[in-house]
């Protein structure tokens with residue numbers, strides 16, 4: 085997993101509630117067997133017109149937000165499906181941090197596993213950050229995970245809450261599987277006990 | 292003898308959770324053991340690739356089962372899959388199951404079908420177990436009293452490698468539905484009404500236990516329809532306490548325990564229902580007697596009204612953000628405020644998906660269809676959820692009822708639920724769909740989706756517009 089420590093970048097505002105995963109990356113682009121290359125399809129329904137040309141009104145099609153590394157979004161961002169293609173496409177585009185009042189649960193989890201930092205902030209604060217983002221190229225944000233602060237373009241620091249366990253994994257770029265492997269003996273013991281106590285549970289290889 | 296220490300009352304969710312905790316980390320995150328891992332072609336290739344790169348095996352192939360469903364065409368599949376990318380994804384799955392020794396149900400096998408249909412159907416999904424799949428509608432399996440939830444591809448890889456997941460416990464929410472369901476109303480109308488009430492983020496961070504006498508009275512198919520759409524309310528999972536209906540359903544299924552093992556299992560399953568006095572962070576009560584057949588009008592599943600209603604007026608919304616969302620939805624759906632739902636014409640009717648493609652759903656749709664014809668200009672499809680359901684329906688003559696009326700009768704798969712296989716709703720066309728998501732572009736770019744029950748969908752196919760199913764029966 086890519087580390088997340090500190091990011092200074094332009095932010096783009098996406099003031100739409102309930103941006104679902106079909107809007108982030110429509111299902112017809114899920115046929116890949118790779119994790120990379122999905123950035124061109126990010127927000128396809130919003131970003132492209134029916135004839136395939138760019139919609140000039142969409143924020144990520146405009147300078148300087150083509151270079152955005154941060155997205156400030158609205159309520160329930162990433163609701164819908166479990167497709168990890170959603171964080172993959174955001175990352176592939178260059179976005180490493182999404183700030184929103186709330187997130188779809190699975191999207192939130194998936195982001196953490198890919199080094200994409202999802203930050204929850206109250207709605208009123210997100211609205212202020214959206215206004216900052218509208219200022220464009222001279223208005224960079226800094227997101228500092230170690231200190232759990234967002235530095236607004238005017239220098240004001242906004243604190244955000246973050247799970248300490250997840251914070252450590254992100255800061256060090258540790259992947260979950262490596263962590264869990266350290267618990268192998270505990271998993272072995274658990275399985276042994278279950279085989280005794282849950283002997284009624286058949287294997288999926290029975291039929 | 293009364294217990295010396297009266298234990299803290301626990302919910303069904305608490306009990307399943309606690310019986311699967313392998314390790315509790317200092318911050319409360321748990322390493323949770325997974326009993327059943329269902330794998331499909333879309334969200335697994337990158338997970339198997341990860342295992343290969345790290346040189347890791349699948350820890351418990353005997354707790355894993357794979358099937359292809361999202362990508363596959365629903366026409367005759369004996370000649371393979373024409374579309375190259377879809378074919379590559381299915382072939383990749385077929386290679387991976389061989390390389391890692393994972394049980395697989397082949398595309399041409401009768402037992403093939405939508406992963407959330409075949410799990411319960413084959414008895415793979417059992418009460419008291421933890422079930423995961425790289426698909427958000429894994430919540431469906433909660434209907435058997437299992438803790439079942441969708442995961443992303445990194446987590447698929449994590450489960451393949453370790454048979455566990457790192458999870459934080461969810462909050463408990465209870466939705467109680469009581470009263471007699473009015474004629475013409477089904478499990479689909481219950482869950483659409485619930486989402487209409489609590490909203491698409493109403494269950495965020497929670498596991499919903501559905502309870503009350505209306506839920507108790509549902510058959511397993513109806514319970515699965517309800518649990519299926521828990522994710523549409525933002526919940527991590529939906530659950531229904533196992534009872535006699537559950538045990539009768541599970542018994543005799545090919546992957547379920549048998550004989551004495553089944554007796555022991557049932558004795559255990561009977562201990563699972565939430566204890567009296569268990570605490571739920573949130574409780575919602577619904578009066579089933581007040582329900583009517585529902586139709587969605589917007590581009591998220593909370594945008595629903597009774598079929599007797601009209602398209603709502605955004606200017607009546609006080610909150611400016613909601614007003615803007617409403618306007619955008621109406622524009623996408625090409626609808627005018629105040630239009631009667633029954634005046635909206637349909638172009639496509641889709642009866643299928645993991646929400647509503649079980650034999651009970653097909654019987655309901657056939658009951659409305661029998662002896663009638665699909666309206667001119669409407670394309671109507673019935674897509675059974677599995678090969679076994681298809682066979683059963685054919686044995687009952689339902690296929691004839693549909694074909695005689697002008698419906699297409701297709702092979703099992705996700706089909707028109709999502710625009711990944713050849714079954715799509717054309718741009719700008721309006722679809723009446725028994726699936727679970729009406730997001731923009733869900734059924735194909737520019738497609739306009741209205742969610743409803745199988746009976747309501749059949750009625751719409753025949754009338755050529757939405758219509759109150761109660762006037763049909």
Ligand code: SF4
Pocket residue numbers: 360361405406407426428644645646704705708709726727
């Ligand atoms: S039928 Fe639809 S919702 Fe269900 S698994 Fe397939 S694509 Fe997902």
